[in-house]
Amino acid sequence: MNYLIGVDIGTSSTKAVLYDQDARVIDQANYGYELHRNAAGMAEQEPEEIINAAEQAIHEVAAKANLSKGKLLAVSISSANQSLLLLDKNKKPISRLITWADSRAQRAADNLKMMTEGQQLYMKTGTPVHPMSTLTKLLWLKKDEPELFNRTAYFADIKAYLFYRLFNEFRVDMSIASCTGLMNLKTCQWDDQALTLAGVTKDQLPEIVDGTTQAHGLVPEAQAKLGVPADTPFIYGAYDGALSNIGVGATKQNTVAITIGTSAAVRVVTDHPVIDPERRLFCYAISKGQWVVGGPLNNGGDVYQWAVEHLVDSSAVKNENVDPYTLANHVIEGVPAGAHGLLFHPFLGGERAPLWNAKARGSFFGLSQIHTRADMLRAVMEGISMNIATVFQAVRALVGEPASVTATGGFARSEVWRQMLADILNCPVNIPDSFESGCLGAAIMAMKSLGMIDSLEIPKQLIGNVSSYQPDPAAVKVYQRYTPLFKQVEEMLSPAYSEIANLQERQNK
Structure with a gap:
């Protein structure tokens, strides 16, 4: 039997699910961490706690795989979007992780909404102007925390930082990049106008790659902590909402996916970008040829x-x-x-x-x-x-x-x-x-990356009853x-x- 591991880095915990080669669940693990709200609007996390949770969750489920009679084909990652971590020149954190739930960029968002540039950037990036977005967080930090902002050499999300720790490469999947308000939907590259407004350069941001991209060559320290073979490919995956759609089979334009957990979301997958003229909805790239439209x-x-x-x-x-x-x-x-x-x-x-x-x-x-x-x-x-x-x-x-x-x-x-x-x-x-749709979506993306399936459509039998x-x-x-x-x-x-x-x-x- 061969295996896949799907990982979902969430706001309150990280889950890892072990699947067989047909994406059927074998085992799972879940490790939590704290959300710090020490000031009005703050919603931060310790990045090291999240890295440790991911390593422990992967290690626990990998131990349940019988690798003497099979192979771990890949590990694929889902994560919450719109997180921001400030790094020094050695790519070490100089801040806690600022999550999507942090609202301290409200004033920056209000100001941007009143600017013509705000509407222009929404039309180009598909990201609504709101304190959740990376763009408004950068504008807030640049104005209200200039010393910290100027000390920052690199800006990352939590998944890009995890991959850096595991492989010593600084990359971000297309869907996470698309959620920042800094990526152009047409070119799927960092947008010059957004970068100039935010006061950052392309060199300070991760390289954008497709979600099916594989990372190889775990650094020795990470390989020891994860307990997986050093040659295991890791798939960049996508943000949790997009992978949740994939994990419940909602990959066609006539099927809407709705999630009602602590918060809620409405999403539909399209084969072309769809921008809301009333600016109520987001439009994010998932992977090549697929976009997700909806609202959180x-x-x-x-x-x-x-x-x-x-x-x-x-x-x-x-x-x-x-x-x-x-x-x-x-x-x-x-x-x-x-x-x-x-x-x-x-x-x-x-x-x-x-x-x-x-x-x-x-x-x-x-x-x-x-x-x-x-x-x-x-x-x-x-x-x-x-x-x-x-x-x-x-x-x-x-x-x-x-x-x-x-x-x-x-x-x-x-x-x-x-x-x-x-x-x-x-x-x-x-x-x-009930199952972890984000983890399953990540596993499906791994299967696509490995050439095991031709598209991201989930086989109906995996959805269950x-x-x-x-x-x-x-x-x-x-x-x-x-x-x-x-x-x-x-x-x-x-x-x-x-x-x-x-x-x-x-x-x-």
């Missing part, structure tokens, strides 16, 4: 967790002898679609798509004396889903009517949420058996009345988001 949302399962913690009666949990989420889902099932006329806007953590406003805030609208905590719980679940639907509608308007939606993430543990999503989207929703949910006509009719009102109220409140966020910031100092 800050507010997903974390908002539902907040609601359960504050709205589920702890005494009822104790009396019923169930966990609070099971009780919450049961309560929500007893409330009709529309939550008796209550809307919830889930912007507890600001919002990326479709608003791109880090100062957006959440709210209940329509609250009256008839409403109960059960109504509020359902309104929260509906609000998260309606917000996803606004991004889904934007994707549909740009790339065409989807035949179906494939949805994954922690939300799928809730039967009521599965059906609600189909009703609000008014589209069939397929839920595959799929549960399908058809829209309920009665619920669809209700949501078709409420969803436009959801958007209308959001537009009415939008001018006040900045003021309430500033008041909160001053009061909480």
Whole structure:
């Protein structure tokens, strides 16, 4: 038996999955690390902790492979995008890793949005102007941390740094580069206008390579830590969202992938770049001839967790002898679609798509004396889903009517949420058996790199059992009345988001 390892470097942990040569799961490992939030807007990590987690996860699953009777064909890497690490002339970190969730570049993003250059660069790079992007992080550092910025010899994402540690080569895969706001979608190279604005040069950035590119020749120290043969090829892969699409088989323009975990995302793969004239969506290159269009949302399962913690009666949990989420889902099932006329806007953590406003805030609208905590719980679940639907509608308007939606993430543990999503989207929703789609997507990209398959389309048998949910006509009719009102109220409140966020910031100092 031959083997593949897919690795997913996430925001809270790194996972590694051992597959056989047909991409069937054999074993997996998961190592976590801390997200540091020591200041307002900060979301940083220690790069060494992430490197150690990746090494340990790979070592653990590699040990389960019987290499006396087979071969480790490749290790392929998925990672979260839009991270930034500052390196000195010896490519050693002089900062912690600044993650996508860091919002300290808000002022830089606001300024860039008002500039003609901001719109020009969105059209050229496909990356929305937002504090998450590498471009705005660089603008923020250049203005607010000039001493640190000027001491930096090289700028990297976490995956480029991992490959440097493993192979002593400074490269970045095309999809990660595309997410920075610094790569031109047409040339798939660093964009001169973006670099000039950011104040960096091509020599300070990794070389851009296709995601199927192989790295060879592990440095001895890394080979010892990983416990894999020194000649094992490592595949550069792609960012986690793109590989998640591949891992659930959503690689055609008529299949939309939706992920609802802590945050959420809506994505569709196209064979050409698609730029949103209203600047609501991203467009990132995946690999040669493939792009992913969609929108990431800050507010997903974390908002539902907040609601359960504050709205589920702890005494009822104790009396019923169930966990609070099971009780919450049961309560929500007893409330009709529309939550008796209550809307919830889930912007507890600001919002990326479709608003791109880090100062957006959440709210209940329509609250009256008839409403109960059960109504509020359902309104929260509906609000998260309606917000996803606004991004889904934007994707549909740009790339065409989807035949179906494939949805994954922690939300799928809730039967009521599965059906609600189909009703609000008014589209069939397929839920595959639970697996690590990012790791599987990485393994599929390795198979393409090795010539084992001709395309990145996943064999249907690897997806496993799929549960399908058809829209309920009665619920669809209700949501078709409420969803436009959801958007209308959001537009009415939008001018006040900045003021309430500033008041909160001053009061909480």
